[in-house]
Amino acid sequence: MSxxxxxxxxxxxxxxxxxxMREAMANAIVGDDVFGEDPTINKLQEMAAERVGQEAxxxxxxxxxxxxxxxLTHCQRGDEMIxxxxxxxxxxxxxxxxxxxxxxxxxxxxxxxxxxxxxDIKAVIRSQDxxxxxxxxxxxxxxHNRMGGTVLTPAYTRxxxxxxxxxxxxxxxDGARIFNAAVALNVDVKQLTQDADSVTFCLSKGLGAPxxxxxxxxxxxxxxxxRRRKMIGGGMRQGGIxxxxxxxxxxxxxxxxxxxxxxxxxxxxxxxxxxxxxVNIATVQSNMVYFxxxxxxxxxxxxxxxxxxxxxxxxxxxGPRRIRAVTHCWVTREEIAEAVQALGQCVNE
Ligand code: TLP
Numbered sequence: 001m002s003x004x005x006x007x008x009x010x011x012x013x014x015x016x017x018x019x020x021m022r023e024a025m026a027n028a029i030v031g032d033d034v035f036g037e038d039p040t041i042n043k044l045q046e047m048a049a050e051r052v053g054q055e056a057x058x059x060x061x062x063x064x065x066x067x068x069x070x071x072l073t074h075c076q077r078g079d080e081m082i083x084x085x086x087x088x089x090x091x092x093x094x095x096x097x098x099x100x101x102x103x104x105x106x107x108x109x110x111x112x113x114x115x116x117x118x119x120d121i122k123a124v125i126r127s128q129d130x131x132x133x134x135x136x137x138x139x140x141x142x143x144h145n146r147m148g149g150t151v152l153t154p155a156y157t158r159x160x161x162x163x164x165x166x167x168x169x170x171x172x173x174d175g176a177r178i179f180n181a182a183v184a185l186n187v188d189v190k191q192l193t194q195d196a197d198s199v200t201f202c203l204s205k206g207l208g209a210p211x212x213x214x215x216x217x218x219x220x221x222x223x224x225x226x227r228r229r230k231m232i233g234g235g236m237r238q239g240g241i242x243x244x245x246x247x248x249x250x251x252x253x254x255x256x257x258x259x260x261x262x263x264x265x266x267x268x269x270x271x272x273x274x275x276x277x278x279v280n281i282a283t284v285q286s287n288m289v290y291f292x293x294x295x296x297x298x299x300x301x302x303x304x305x306x307x308x309x310x311x312x313x314x315x316x317x318x319g320p321r322r323i324r325a326v327t328h329c330w331v332t333r334e335e336i337a338e339a340v341q342a343l344g345q346c347v348n349e
Pocket of ligand 1: 064202
């Protein structure tokens with residue numbers, strides 16, 4: 001089950017397509033998507049929009065592209081966007097809102113559960129004054145990657161959407177792992193997405209497809225977003241080859257995310273029992289486990305990851321003493337037990 005003979009827990013982006021996906025890809029009926037004529041892409045876009053309770057969808061190459069196209073569609077140059085200070089959009093997307101869109105990011109602190117406090121959002125909304133940019137957009141992230149894969153609830157999402165709309169501000173959700181959130185909460189994913197003005201989700205993370213994300217929103221929003229996607233070179237041509245795997249991902253890979261979450265719990269419990277490692281179990285709500293080296297461990301996260309590699313386990317340093325492990329469909333329960341054992345050995349070598 002492992003990837004290239006490793007128990008590779010660095011990310012769920014490392015998942016490779018299943019044999020059903022490869023078969024669907026080989027048999028996909030394709031056309032030119034820039035003409036709107038790829039039937040497989042069209043089918044995926046309709047399925048995706050229906051699943052998340054939005055009117056229309058747009059296939060994009062990545063979560064990063066989906067977020068950028070959303071920001072470009074909601075905002076004009078010089079507008080401001082409110083974003084969590086630990087958000088993927090803010091930290092890991094090469095400053096695209098500013099670099100490509102001329103959009104000014106205004107960060108507010110992410111809470112330990114991944115939320116933004118509504119009072120913090122309220123405090124940074126700009127008043128009407130020629131000195132200020134115009135606050136146009138709020139972005140949320142669900143699940144929240146850097147806060148530990150934490151899950152935002154339907155009630156919280158609805159509250160932020162109502163607040164945003166009350167101030168004539170749009171809400172975008174970076175839902176790279178929104179299906180993990182839905183499965184963790186045992187709710188229909190619509191409850192996490194239908195109140196937003198746009199949402200992106202990734203097919204190529206825990207859902208296992210090789211490439212692609214879908215941006216969803218109203219019909220008019222997606223019409224405008226298509227133009228922004230074109231502008232940044234994202235026309236998908238015969239991308240139905242990829243969309244075919246995305247359809248399988250939506251049909252077959254969502255419910256099984258439960259296994260990844262159970263494995264993440266098992267991993268976290270195992271790590272909690274290793275002297276020298278510290279893990280905050282409360283944040284382990286989906287398929288991620290972040291853990292830290294205790295202060296008395298005489299080496300850093302990079303060294304721990306190097307040692308783990310020698311035991312056929314790959315984990316990712318995300319800070320000087322912070323490490324991330326992500327469970328996914330190519331890691332079995334037995335391999336989780338093996339990984340815990342290996343990590344224990346690494347700390348004591
Ligand atoms: N995250 C990747 C890395 O970029 C950190 C990972 O391994 O977790 N939103 C969120 C919340 C994400 O975690 C990611 C990818 C993206 C967007 C971007 O998706 P891609 O990689 O498809 O551009």
